[in-house]
Amino acid sequence: MDSPAIATGNGEVLAEAHAHPAHLRHHFETVEQQRDAASFGMWLFLLTEVMFFGGMFMAYLVYRNWYHPAFVAGCNTLNIWLGTINTVVLICSSLTMAMAVYSAEMRRKKSLITYLILTIVLGIAFLGIKSVEYAEKFELHHVPGASFSIEQFVHPTNPKAVALAPDMAEKTQVYFSLYFAMTGMHALHMIIGITILLILVVRAFGGAYTDGHMTTIENFGLYWHFVDIIWIFLFPLLYLISRYR
Template identity: 60%
Template sequence: MDNVTVATHPHTHETAVAAEHQHVALPQHRHHFETEEQQREAGTFGMWLFLLTEIMFFGGLFFAYLLYRNWYNPAFVVSSNQLSIPLGAANTAILIASGFFMALGVWAAEVRKKGLLLLFLVLTTVFGLAFLGIKAVEYHEKWEKHHIPGASFDVSQFINPQAYGLKEKPLAPDMAQKTQVFFFLYFAMTGMHAFHMIIGIVLLFWLMWRANRGEFSSGYVAPIENFGLYWHFVDIVWIFLFPLLYLINRHPV
């Protein structure tokens, strides 16, 4: 039945209702898509499939955190207290601002305002770089305190906190060693997150260069929109990293 229908109603542009098919002949509209909406949806769908693989990738790290936090809870509590809540909160606000400007950038491309699009892409990049700057300050502090897991890791702050003016309960030497697990996960998770941001910032410079040539201000929004999905996904990862690493261990049960 369906075969007959297809034979008499072939899947071509010619048989479609002309009025429904007056898409603007943009050079980026590929012929194998029936309509611009279909092309757009296919792109969005593909981008989301990529982001699902990213959910699984970061999901493994989140799972490792969940498991080890339960196993070595005392070590996770004291090492989490080493992180600075003001710096983490400021970085959260900065990253949210970066995502906000990215969203505005998509809007600017949709309403074909080239100048505004460029401005918002620049602001997205500036806030992204500010985030990485604060992250670098935090990493440097861990370096100075020998809180980077490995041969130079120093557990003395966790075994004898009073000597460092910390109001923590001292940990037994074996549990104190487990603070390395927290810092390993801290660097693995925030490091992979920062790596995604660095990739994103490289892509942002490429998009700014293309936006400056006017490529996205004549109705072709897909690259901006799909990059926006990536950038917001990276935001979401941080939205979960911030409470998990900085906040929830403050008050041990």
């Protein structure tokens, strides 16, 4: 199954079998090359994710220009403080994930497990705050569809708000559709990330990732930071740029 000898980068052939780390696959010459190939592949995947979210950002950009008053009205129904807290929570989870990668690099099993669990806790905290926000949208009838109510946009209670004509008020549904699509897809990525993190913790308990082979942790870190970046753009676009002042 395994070839008895491998060629090194110098062209010299090692006589003894497996004079290389057990995790080095035979189609790579060095661990470094294997590592580069793995992160290159991960980055290509993340770029397809950029395109995936990019489509929704593009839709947001065009619709915001078409139905600007509706987007302003919709934006002001969001709680800016919950959004800010969630941004802080997510950046903290990025820090703990970065520290998890560092712990794996330093081969410290305990701190790796601690940082991975902290990342899970912060991820769940983010989703918890998000679910509070979603619940409020259901209560206020701000979820696009049959039970959607334009009442608050036609007769706003906020003195700073501009009353919208009924046809423009209907277009707030476009804003809320994009809000739910974008934050929903982001939340789905978080849920997938937390699921993978749970698997990583279990495997880290078994001694994985602290034996010098930590490609999985590194690549998962890239994924987690990517999800953070998506939120870094969602936060100003959905919460901040159209506040009444």
